[in-house]
Amino acid sequence: MTNSDTPAVQITDLGKTYPGATEPALSGVSLSVDPGEIVVLLGLSGSGKSTLLRHVNGLEAPTEGAVVALGESVNRLRGRDLRALRGRIGFIFQQFELVGAVTVLENVLTGGLSTLRGPRVGIISYPRSLREKALGHLDRVGLLDFAYKRADTLSGGQQQRVAIARALMQDPEILLADEPVASLDPESSGQIMSLIREIAAERSLTVICSLHQVDLALSWGDRILGLRAGEVVLDTHTDGLSREEVMEIYGRVATTTSEIAALEDELAEAREQVLSNEVRRAAARERFAEDLANEEPA
Ligand SMILES: Nc1ncnc2c1ncn2[C@@H]1O[C@H](COP(=O)(O)OP(=O)(O)OP(=O)(O)O)[C@@H](O)[C@H]1O
Numbered sequence: 001m002t003n004s005d006t007p008a009v010q011i012t013d014l015g016k017t018y019p020g021a022t023e024p025a026l027s028g029v030s031l032s033v034d035p036g037e038i039v040v041l042l043g044l045s046g047s048g049k050s051t052l053l054r055h056v057n058g059l060e061a062p063t064e065g066a067v068v069a070l071g072e073s074v075n076r077l078r079g080r081d082l083r084a085l086r087g088r089i090g091f092i093f094q095q096f097e098l099v100g101a102v103t104v105l106e107n108v109l110t111g112g113l114s115t116l117r118g119p120r121v122g123i124i125s126y127p128r129s130l131r132e133k134a135l136g137h138l139d140r141v142g143l144l145d146f147a148y149k150r151a152d153t154l155s156g157g158q159q160q161r162v163a164i165a166r167a168l169m170q171d172p173e174i175l176l177a178d179e180p181v182a183s184l185d186p187e188s189s190g191q192i193m194s195l196i197r198e199i200a201a202e203r204s205l206t207v208i209c210s211l212h213q214v215d216l217a218l219s220w221g222d223r224i225l226g227l228r229a230g231e232v233v234l235d236t237h238t239d240g241l242s243r244e245e246v247m248e249i250y251g252r253v254a255t256t257t258s259e260i261a262a263l264e265d266e267l268a269e270a271r272e273q274v275l276s277n278e279v280r281r282a283a284a285r286e287r288f289a290e291d292l293a294n295e296e297p298a
């Protein structure tokens with residue numbers, strides 16, 4: 001177990017070069033995440049977000065450096081010990097990764113497989129206690145009525161809720177989320193991101209979530225880690241950031257010309273907004289002064 005002084009995740013000088021690649025996917029990444037922190041990994045496509053997340057639960061092995069999660073040296077663990085650590089770390093994905101042809105409930109139950117011996121087929125093959133637990137999690141994500149529907153009949157937002165319920169079956173201490181809303185419309189995205197935050201607060205979960213949308217990262221995360229070409233270029237808390245700091249974040253994370261053009265448009269819009277607010281306020285002040293001047297003496 002960890003106590004509150006031990007970081008939930010401690011990464012030291014992590015480097016990763018995939019076999020055959022010329023450029024590293026990650027280099028010199030060092031960071032520490034406290035228990036209960038809600039961290040966003042922000043970066044463009046190819047900046048290394050998925051690679052970094054996959055090192056936290058040992059799905060990738062580093063070329064250099066070390067990863068410690070929940071007090072365990074991830075890259076030194078093998079076999080049963082690695083599986084035990086992964087059991088404490090939930091993972092949700094952009095594409096939900098459900099089994100479409102089986103029921104929602106059975107998909108959620110598979111999240112509890114690590115606590116059982118041998119394969120299971122069909123809801124009834126799971127112990128009653130696990131079925132009750134799974135139904136409880138489905139209730140929490142608002143999908144109790146869908147328990148016996150086929151997973152592939154659900155909307156994207158609903159499928160991501162199922163994936164969250166499945167991750168909860170592990171009673172995770174850390175939740176990793178790799179672009180969990182990239183396949184969803186803005187309304188479902190907002191709902192899913194809020195749900196993740198609520199559940200994290202209820203269970204004191206540490207969350208590391210990759211996103212590529214700066215606005216969503218700013219409104220949702222407590223802390224943003226900006227990745228660019230495999231390096232951490234930004235590590236900041238989101239509390240009380242000024243507009244200039246936000247623009248700086250766009251600047252550091254953006255790399256392509258289209259991103260920079262979009263950024264310039266946004267800046268221009270922001271300036272216009274400020275100007276038009278000033279014009280409106282000046283007009284209002286004038287009207288107010290006129291009203292005062294025209295007021296009949298009492
Ligand atoms: N299995 C792999 N084998 C070889 N190269 C890989 C592999 N996975 C990722 N890469 C490369 O590593 C770099 C980082 O990729 P990664 O998938 O971590 O980025 P990302 O930030 O998650 O991107 P996206 O937003 O597109 O998901 C990229 O250059 C990518 O092509």
Ligand SMILES: [Mg+2]
Nearest residue numbers: 049050051178
């Ligand atoms: Mg990715």
